[in-house]
Structure formats: C-alpha cells, structure tokens
Amino acid sequence: MELGTTLTRFIIAQQRKYPGASGDFSGLLAAIATAGKVISHEVNKAGLIDILGYKGKKNIHGEEVQKLDDFTNKVFMRTLSHTGHLVGIASEEMDDIYQIPEEYPKGKYVFLMDPLDGSSNIDVNISIGSIFSIYRRKSQGPLAEMSDFLQAGRHQVCAGYLIYGSSTMLVYTTGYGVHGFTLDPGIGEFLLSHEGIQMPDRGGIYSINESYTSQWSGGIKAYIEHAKGEKKTARYVGSLVADFHRNLLKGGIYIYPGDKKNPNGKLRLLYEAAPLAFIAEQAKGYASDGQTAMMDIVPKSLHQRVPLFIGSAHDVRQAEHYMSKIDNPS
C-alpha cells in the first residue's frame, strides 16, 4: 500500500485481503493506537518534569504526579476495557488478572501487556516502549480464567509494540506479516511507514548486557566470542523494545540469558518474550529460550520469567547450537 496510509485504512484493507482476518482487531488496534498517542504525549513531557518544578510525588500545584508506569497501565486499562472485545487483561504491573467490569460488554479475547518496558531509561531520554499480546479465550463462563492467559505463544492472534523514540511507532502482526506505523504528531495519526517488515537472516549486531559475563554459562560465553569473530558489533540500549526494534530492521540478535544467579533470566514470557517472538517469526526471524522455540513454551504462571534469544533466524539458531553443544551435550 502507498506510504502515508492511515492505520485504520490499512486494517480495513487487510480484512478485505485475508478473509480469515477478524474484524474484531480493527476496534482493538484502534484503541491500542489511542492509548499509544496518550502515552507518547506523556513520555515526551517526562524531560520537562524538573523544568516545570515537579518535586517528589507532587507538582508545583500540589497535585499528585503519577509514576509513568502506573500511568501507562491505567491508560491501557481505561482505553481497552470498553471495546467489547475483551474479557480480561493481565499486565506486568498487576499481580492478578483484571476482569472486564460488569457494566461493559465482554468479548472473546484476553489482552496481556508490559505497559512500560525499559522504565529505567525514562529519565535519560532513551527510547522506551509498550508491548502487547492478544489471545482468544479458552473458557466460556462470565469471567476470564487463568487458562485463557496461560497459552503458548503459538496461539496468539495479535502482538505488537509501541516504541516511544525519536518518533513514536506502532509495530504489530495478526499473523499476516509485520507492519510498522509512525505517529505523525501534526495530525495525530499513525501512518504506514514499514509494510511487511522482514528481518535479515543474519545480522551484524549482538545485544547482551556484557557486564554479567562472569555469571554466564560456557555456551553463552562461546557464542558471544563467535559473534565477535564474525565481526558483529555490540549495541545494547537496555530497553528491550528499542534493542529489538533496531535488530528487527537491521538484523541482529538480542540475548537476555539465564545465568547462575537467575536461571530463568529477567524477562517475562507472557508480556515480553512471546509477543516479540510472534513478531520475529512473522518477520522471518526466530526466538527461543536457548533450546525450545519461544512460541511453543506453555506458561505455568502469569509472571513467569524466561531466557530470551531473539532476532535474525540464523544467528539465534547458531546461539542455540552453542548452548546445546557446550551447556547441554547429550
């Protein structure tokens, strides 16, 4: 489609093109885009906090200032609750499942999110993001059940992220390729800027926090030496969305491994790893926990952590090869 196509027009065109594509997503994606605009506006003001005289939890007018991660969580909840497409929401910011209130119509999907990923980067003006994932519910009663959320990534019907960087972008897949839209702040619309994104099979970048080298397994150490030998260069922002987005467009591998201290790593299967794995696979990339395809891992709990290897397919397979050869020789 031509550049400058709005998100809404693109979704409608996709529905016509793929008869299997559900119209339900137009409503949901429109709501996600609205939440993204509100959050983007707020994130862009974060740097003004000192200038405007915010102190602690109060602003100069004595009003409570919300932490940005609470704020983003609430924006998504408010914007999505009344769409009529959801029965429940789970968030990295909430301990338990949120049930869509009685007064709203309910639908057949559940929504999962990391509303503000990379929050330690807000104060220093580095890109941050929001990650989301949608599953068709399995249960049939009036309330969402845990089994609706604890599904393997392979069952996702939509996944995406918003990145609040030098511009704000929405990148998503419904299983028909990966498409990116850039927010034009002048007109407040997400415009198609990256249609049918495909990840190079091999990349020139590796992204891992090397300060943890002493904690790494032999397999990780060997793979990173291999990556350096291939003349890959290191890039690590410390915001997963930003590191993933760069590697999606340029090719590369992002690793947050398990280590001696945290065998399951740091990142969350349902809110971070599975949605990005869906996007990676749709863009011809790949993601795994070092052994098993991320999309095939069945979660045991809502906030489960998982080691993450994601990016260019060849590079991730290569890392898996080192992991199995050195860490799990048969």
Ligand code: AHM
């Ligand atoms: P957060 O949920 O506290 O934002 O942590 C997630 C972030 C990722 O965005 C990032 O890739 C990773 O943590 C960085 O962790 P580390 O500082 O350990 O390298």
